Amino acid sequence: MATFTPDSSLVTSTSLSPNRTVTNGRYARVVVLHTMETDEHSTVAEAIGGGWFMNPTAMASAHYNVDNDSIVQGVPEKDMAWTAPGTNEDGIQIEQAGRAGQTADQWADPYSSAMLDNTARLVADICHRNGIPPVKLTDEQLAAGHMGIIDHGQASRVYRLSDHWDVGPGFPWVGFMAKVRHYYDGGNPAAAPTVSSTSSNDWFDMATKADLENAVFNTPRSEWGGRTLTEMLQDNNRDTYSTLRMVRHLFNLFRIGIPGVLTDGALGWKLRSIFGYDESKMGKARKDEFENDKRNQFRW
Numbered sequence: 001m002a003t004f005t006p007d008s009s010l011v012t013s014t015s016l017s018p019n020r021t022v023t024n025g026r027y028a029r030v031v032v033l034h035t036m037e038t039d040e041h042s043t044v045a046e047a048i049g050g051g052w053f054m055n056p057t058a059m060a061s062a063h064y065n066v067d068n069d070s071i072v073q074g075v076p077e078k079d080m081a082w083t084a085p086g087t088n089e090d091g092i093q094i095e096q097a098g099r100a101g102q103t104a105d106q107w108a109d110p111y112s113s114a115m116l117d118n119t120a121r122l123v124a125d126i127c128h129r130n131g132i133p134p135v136k137l138t139d140e141q142l143a144a145g146h147m148g149i150i151d152h153g154q155a156s157r158v159y160r161l162s163d164h165w166d167v168g169p170g171f172p173w174v175g176f177m178a179k180v181r182h183y184y185d186g187g188n189p190a191a192a193p194t195v196s197s198t199s200s201n202d203w204f205d206m207a208t209k210a211d212l213e214n215a216v217f218n219t220p221r222s223e224w225g226g227r228t229l230t231e232m233l234q235d236n237n238r239d240t241y242s243t244l245r246m247v248r249h250l251f252n253l254f255r256i257g258i259p260g261v262l263t264d265g266a267l268g269w270k271l272r273s274i275f276g277y278d279e280s281k282m283g284k285a286r287k288d289e290f291e292n293d294k295r296n297q298f299r300w
């Protein structure tokens with residue numbers, strides 16, 4: 001069985017899932033929490049991560065599977081897990097033992113408390129390594145492209161590509177985020193951001209289209225393996241529209257260009273040609289999906 005080096009030192013075992021999209025590196029924006037809809041046992045992470053998600057017919061996977069005493073990594077963070085449509089491209093997916101229907105009391109039982117502690121440590125670690133602020137996003141923030149922590153239910157509401165509602169209304173977000181923040185601060189004494197924000201002064205905070213073009217086409221970055229954004233995205237995905245969607249999403253995020261209308265203007269044209277956009281090669285289904293996304297995901 002294929003193995004790989006886990007991304008986090010918290011991982012207790014790995015089970016490399018075939019249900020993933022391999023990339024050479026990608027931009028992780030959100031950490032997405034799920035429930036596995038299982039009973040509470042100490043072998044749930046191993047059973048799901050090493051069982052169902054190893055089955056090609058499942059067509060599903062997660063980066064991490066967590067129970068009360070273990071964290072099983074099934075997909076390397078650089079690859080896309082097939083978990084929550086709308087966030088598969090730029091999300092790191094965590095499946096937790098338990099059910100979306102759990103009440104607050106059930107989330108507070110000893111088993112869930114131990115598991116949530118495991119998850120909180122893992123989320124803090126993921127946030128550190130990926131530059132994701134340890135904050136819970138609102139639906140509005142998710143839709144606006146902020147970085148942070150969400151659940152599957154939010155991805156369903158915002159992107160409307162799934163009807164899953166995990167982790168459910170009983171999930172103890174306040175206490176959980178306090179734990180995440182605790183571990184995040186413990187790993188790094190420097191002040192962490194207290195709100196999700198694109199206002200931190202990173203490279204995306206640019207005033208002009210020329211700046212953005214320079215960043216997109218000409219600026220190699222270490223987190224993309226010394227490649228430019230364009231090169232990284234080209235390597236990621238040459239065959240589907242997901243790359244274009246990702247790029248357009250970035251443009252939406254930073255409000256430069258014309259949101260949802262990359263076809264307009266020289267920048268959009270150049271991106272489309274660079275990414276091999278070719279109407280004649282695309283099946284009708286892909287076109288429909290693309291048009292649907294344009295209508296549904298990128299309204300503003």
Ligand SMILES: [Zn+2]
Pocket residue numbers: 033034035083084152164166
């Ligand atoms: Zn889910």
